[in-house]
Amino acid sequence: MRFSLIRKIVQSSVLAGIFIVPILNMLEIYFIRGSFISFDIGSAAIADPVMMFQTVLTRGEFAASLFAAIVIPALMAIFFGRVWCSFFCPYTTIMEILERIPFIKKAIWRKKPVKNSRYKRAVIFLSLLFMVGIAGLPLLNLISPPSALSVQAILIIKKTPTVEILFIVLAIGLEFYSLRFICRYICPTGTCLSFFVNSRSLSPIYMGECLKCGKCAKVCPMGVEPTAELPSSFCHNCGQCIDACSDKRKPLRWKR
Amino acid sequence: MRFIDKVRIILNENPFYSNFKINRLRPPGAVEEREFMRLCIRCARCIEVCPYRSLHRAGAADGAAVGTPYIYAEERGCYMCMLCTQVCPTGALDKNATAMQQMSVGRAKIDETTCYDYLYAKALAEGVGGGTELYCNTCYNSCPLQAKAIYLKNMEVPVITEECTGCGVCTERCPTEPRSINIIPTQMGGNFERETKELPIFDADFNTDNTVKEWQ
Structure with a gap:
């Protein structure tokens, strides 16, 4: 946020x-x-x-x-x-x-x-x-x-x-x-x-293991499927998939 | 012209690089048109810094020159503050040009058949007037290189010299419509040779010492 x-x-x-x-x-x-x-x-x-x-x-x-x-x-x-x-x-x-x-x-x-x-x-x-x-x-x-x-x-x-x-x-x-x-x-x-x-x-990464609710893919403005395609050259790090994720385990997070 | 000649001209001479038009100038310090079109990145920085709003961005009607800066001398001449040469990122405007004498984008040319001053001198000589004569001298008075680029011959008629930089202030101020003093761009390629042949503009006998004598 x-x-x-x-x-x-x-x-x-x-x-x-x-x-x-x-x-x-x-x-x-x-x-x-x-x-x-x-x-x-x-x-x-x-x-x-x-x-x-x-x-x-x-x-x-x-x-x-x-x-x-x-x-x-x-x-x-x-x-x-x-x-x-x-x-x-x-x-x-x-x-x-x-x-x-x-x-x-x-x-x-x-x-x-x-x-x-x-x-x-x-x-x-x-x-x-x-x-x-x-x-x-x-x-x-x-x-x-x-x-x-x-x-x-x-x-x-x-x-x-x-x-x-x-x-x-x-x-x-x-x-x-x-x-x-x-x-x-x-x-x-x-x-x-x-x-x-x-x-x-810097890029969001997917750690695997999530609820598969598909909310992240729905909010991505570049049409990237965060659970499958990250890191992608189309991703411009807007962070909306991370914000949209409702899984408490935080499967999507910023790469450190 | 044979078809093969047309093809040869199109392929060998880039047709995008010829933008000659009277009273339409590049900013001061602009490199030769061929080079300018290659270098100008259309970033509008020169237009942004121009404090006189002299520079305009070419529109879609200008074809390949779209986005490049132009001075329309009839609308607003260039006052040669040289701010634009300092911000150009690609060297389309020469960064070393900081003084107005270094700039040469055109030459002014007086139309002696419509200029009030020439009509006045003619009327004086002949003793008959038509009613439109005026001892106007607006071009002389507005010139930033007064008595160098323009002088009054016999204190009567304005004459342009080799030192004219083509800034277009005289064209902007000229009271006649269409303008009696026009700027012929010197670096825009295209038809410049032909235009100058048709319009002889320089007074060959003139030198600077003369002006000062006449002026005093």
């Missing part, structure tokens, strides 16, 4: 932050600046790993400054798994807020994904990356919901939102077709981060 409380606090402050940061910038406070594609906190540069892969392809050389910028996200993914998606991604936050409305929740969760395929996701990511290389245009961040949302938040504050906002509408629309479709298969940021996730990363 404490985990989900921390998660909710971080989520809501990030969602507020993407609007507050551009306002602070307009007041000439430049401590935090940038969008989720690339931002600075003080002097620490942090960038989306997708951005580095793309610029290496399109410019044809390796830039040390970009590599330095992905150190923090990469280390975060190596140690804590894909906490980016569950703690920071504003798209997840928006979906979780929308799902507070009962009829939307019912419509979206009506049909849960049967089976995730990590190969499908990797093939989609690699072919997108290949297309970026051929065209010489680093466009992948346009189809990453957190990047698109934070960029649009800046533009909304600047009073000039662009049509890319339709991508977010499309992503939410696709939820009705398949739960977290963009997150599971398209989002290049999430796919990229899952490359860093390894067997030692």
Whole structure:
């Protein structure tokens, strides 16, 4: 329960932050600046790993400054798994807020994904990356919901939102077709981060021996079957399966 | 053009890299367009720091340039605070560009048939006026590189020199509609050669010493 409380606090402050940061910038406070594609906190540069892969392809050389910028996200993914998606991604936050409305929740969760395929996701990511290389245009961040949302938040504050906002509408629309479709298969940021996730990363684990009530599988937003598939590269450590488990023996717990 | 030539052009010259349009500029310190399109990651950081709201994000109508920053000189010129060059994460905007003279994204070009000043000078010379003449000088007065990038020839008509950086402030302020002073982007590839041939813009006889003399 404490985990989900921390998660909710971080989520809501990030969602507020993407609007507050551009306002602070307009007041000439430049401590935090940038969008989720690339931002600075003080002097620490942090960038989306997708951005580095793309610029290496399109410019044809390796830039040390970009590599330095992905150190923090990469280390975060190596140690804590894909906490980016569950703690920071504003798209997840928006979906979780929308799902507070009962009829939307019912419509979206009506049909849960049967089976995730990590190969499908990797093939989609690699072919997108290949297309970026051929065209010489680093466009992948346009189809990453957190990047698109934070960029649009800046533009909304600047009073000039662009049509890319339709991508977010499309992503939410696709939820009705398949739960977290963009997150599971398209989002290049999430796919990229899952490359860093390894067997030692933070993840819920299943100890075996439980009531087999199936509550954990019912709440998992990524369509993972916690009793069978953990650790999974689709798991983004939201901790909802652990919270939902009613077995006193705690068969689902955080890996130590 | 033969079909094979068309195929050759499409495959050899990336068609996404030509975005030439008068009065539409890249931010200051932008590298050459071909390189810029490769590097710009569309992160909107330059747009975020721009205190004058000069930078706009290209929409879906701009095709492959979607998401890149543009200055629309008619709407709002660039005031060259150089904040955007400092935040660009990929080097699409040159970090070393900190002074306005280092920036060169375009050149201004005056349309002598509609400029109030030129009409005024013409009316003075001929002794006949049409009623739209004005000793306006708005472009000269608004130029951040006054008397360097633009000077008043014979204290009468504004003339653009080689030092013009193409910031577009003159275009923003020009009172005529359509604008009599326009910015021709120099680094946007595409039709620049052709455009400059059609529109001769530079006064070849000019040098800086002259301006100071005329000015005093």
